Amino acid sequence: MSAWWRDAVVYQIYVRSFADSDGDGIGDLAGVRERLPHLQRLGVDALWLTPFYPSPMADGGYDVAEYCDVDPRFGTLADFDALLAEAHSRGLRVLVDLVPNHTSDQHAWFAEALAAAPGSAARDRYLFRDGRGAEGELPPNDWESVFGGPAWTRVPDGQWYLHLFAPQQPDLNWRNPQVRADFRKVLKFWLDRGVDGFRIDVAHGMIKHPELPDTGLDKQISLLGRGELPYFDQDEVHEIYRDWRELFDSYPGGRIGVAEAWASTSERLARYVRSDELHQAFNFAPLKARWSAAGFRAVVDDSLATTAQVGATTTWVLGNHDVQRPVTRYGGGELGLRRARAAALFSFALPGSVYVYQGEELGLPEVLDLPDGVRQDPIWERSGGTERGRDGCRVPLPWSGARPPFGFGPAGSWLPVPGEWARLTVSAQEADPGSVLSTYRDALALRRQHPALGDGGLEWLDAPEGVLVFRRGAGFVCATNFGDSAVELDVPGQLLCRSDAGAGWDGVLPGATTVWLSIDDKD
Structure with missing residues (x-):
């Protein structure tokens, strides 16, 4: 296999x-x-x-x-x-x-649990507990939801259920x-x-x-x-x-x-x-x-x-x-x-x-200026509007055309796409x-074809401060300049790919750039 x-x-x-x-x-x-x-x-x-x-x-x-x-x-x-x-x-x-x-709290299992009595088999699918305090009015413990606020919600019969995320997401009991x-x-x-x-x-x-x-x-x-x-x-x-x-x-x-x-x-x-x-x-x-x-x-x-x-x-x-x-x-x-x-080319070259x-x-x-009225991430609501949440990385993809939603579909889009x-x-x-797309295509094609890439190991090579250079297998070197200024590298070889889409390799690596080189394995 x-x-x-x-x-x-x-x-x-x-x-x-x-x-x-x-x-x-x-x-x-x-x-x-x-x-x-x-x-x-x-x-x-x-x-x-x-x-x-x-x-x-x-x-x-x-x-x-x-x-x-x-x-x-x-x-x-x-x-x-x-x-x-x-x-x-x-x-x-x-x-x-x-x-x-x-x-979901709309799952049939949870509906059954809510309809059942405390201590029932249906409730044991989830994490229901009695509360603390004289009347059980306090949550069973101090656990917090990942989305903000307490991780417990009380149901009408007085018990509480655990939800490490939103109240609409009751946690299952995996010991059941x-x-x-x-x-x-x-x-x-x-x-x-x-x-x-x-x-x-x-x-x-x-x-x-x-x-x-x-x-x-x-x-x-x-x-x-x-x-x-x-x-x-x-x-x-x-x-x-x-x-x-x-x-x-x-x-x-x-x-x-x-x-x-x-x-x-x-x-x-x-x-x-x-x-x-x-x-x-x-x-x-x-x-x-x-x-x-x-x-x-x-x-x-x-x-x-x-x-x-x-x-x-x-x-x-x-x-x-x-x-x-x-x-x-x-x-x-x-x-x-x-x-x-x-960073993309650097990661594509790693084992x-x-x-x-x-x-x-x-x-x-990231789309940072989404109108408040369109945000749907529960983090936004649970934080009282103090945290933007994750909608900014979920804006629909632009495919073609000159106007939003850029070919995403025949009409609009559930989140607005920036013009x-x-x-x-x-x-x-x-x-x-x-373009970025062309660079990705070129790099991923090389990654699939080159025998040194994919699974395996790597060897770090000496490099100036702010630069990482590593060898993969026979004849492949990746070099990334994390600084802002160009540096000279003593790495002879032929250019396979570079993140800034520049032409050729003359030994000078610009800032914020990765190059892939084919080198003589004896070097």
């Missing part, structure tokens, strides 16, 4: 914002299918679809009301099957998003055998349809400390990925993934699980990708790395060392639907764009697998060999 995931390039599709086929302003599965040629030309190996299941959309579909169907806004199961079949015919694998930590059995059925439903794997949402959160102890902390979310919390990364969670791995391995073709997991140390994160657990875990360290040679070098060294301990490969992630887009994160404007292009969030191949910036994106459309960039 080919371990295809070890060096795959996976393209994340935020379905609502990718392509709208029917004119309702919301992206859908038929729209994704129509745009598969774009992904094939881009040169990715697989696509990951964010949730398209029936949902009240309290959190962009991550509040699932039915795990084995398609929300009518996104199409039908027949649309999904057609998309999957065509993707496979084009050599593209398909991963779907699984949301096992919580359901029925929950585990039902999700195994969900996995089989999609595996039997032919999906190639699952991105597992909040993979670190499904098991909570059995005593539900207080943390004694405020702003607990600030510890995510840095400290220990009694509701994240509990040891028992790994029992679930060992069971799932057996199921994945029982299917042909290399079906995989990818963890969206946060842990207090990189060593604990690596536990999710041990040989009998999941195949990949998102490596979020690059998202937090400061723009500097030292910052990126530390991330690479730590990531490669820890995954090597368990025989796994590392994933490289510069953006997703939950974080500010790289162009803006790296400074915005032309400087941010140069840095984002350089392991790469994830590309839709729009990165177009150099899209200045006319120069960033796919059609505008296709004809420009120096």
Whole structure:
């Protein structure tokens, strides 16, 4: 069986914002299918679809009301099957998003739990508890929602239920055998349809400390990925993934699980990708790395060392639907764009697998000035309008034309698309060999063809301050200048690709630029 995931390039599709086929302003599965040629030309190996299941959309579909169907806004199961079949015919694998930590409050399981008495089997599917205080009027503990405010909501009979996210997203009790059995059925439903794997949402959160102890902390979310919390990364969670791995391995073709997991140390994160657990875990360290040679070098060294301990490969992630887009994160404007292009080529050259969030191949910036009235992220509401939330990285893609929504669909779009994106459309960039899109296509084609790229190791080479240079295998070198000024490098070779779309290689590396070179292996 080919371990295809070890060096795959996976393209994340935020379905609502990718392509709208029917004119309702919301992206859908038929729209994704129509745009598969774009992904094939881009040169990715697989696509990951964010949730398209029936949902009240309290959190962009991550509040699932039915795990084995398609929300009518996104199409039908027949649309999904057609998309999957065509993707496979084009050599593209398909991963779907699984949301096992919580359901929607509109799910039949939760409706049954609310209708049942405290202590019932139906309530045991979730985490219901009596409150504290003389009349049970206080939450059971001090846990906070990731979206702000308390992580508990009281129901009319006086009990409270846990929701680590929005109140519309009650957490499941993964110590309940029925929950585990039902999700195994969900996995089989999609595996039997032919999906190639699952991105597992909040993979670190499904098991909570059995005593539900207080943390004694405020702003607990600030510890995510840095400290220990009694509701994240509990040891028992790994029992679930060992069971799932057996199921994945029982299917042909290399079906995989990818963890969206946060842990207090990189060593604990690596536990999710041990040989009998999941195949990949998102490596979020690059998202937090400061723009500097030292910052990126530390991330690479730590990531490669820890995954090597368990025989796994590392994933490289510069953006997703939950974080500010790289162009803006790296400074915005032309400087941010140069840095984002350089970071992309740097990550494409590293050992392991790469994830590309839709729009990165177009150099899209974060939309910071969305009108308050159109924002839909629960973070915006739960923070009382003090935090913008994640809508700015979820604005629909610009495909073609001179006016919004730039070919996203026949009519409008669920979030407004900035008028200045006319120069960033796919059609505008296709004809420009120096565009971000052309650079991505060229780099990903080289990545697929060059024997030194993908899985394997790397060797750091001596470099001036502010520059990182590494060799991959025989005859390939990547050099990135994290400074603002040009530097001279004593690295002879022939240019394969460069992030600034300049011509040739004369030994001078401009600021915020990455070059790929083919060198004589004796050098």
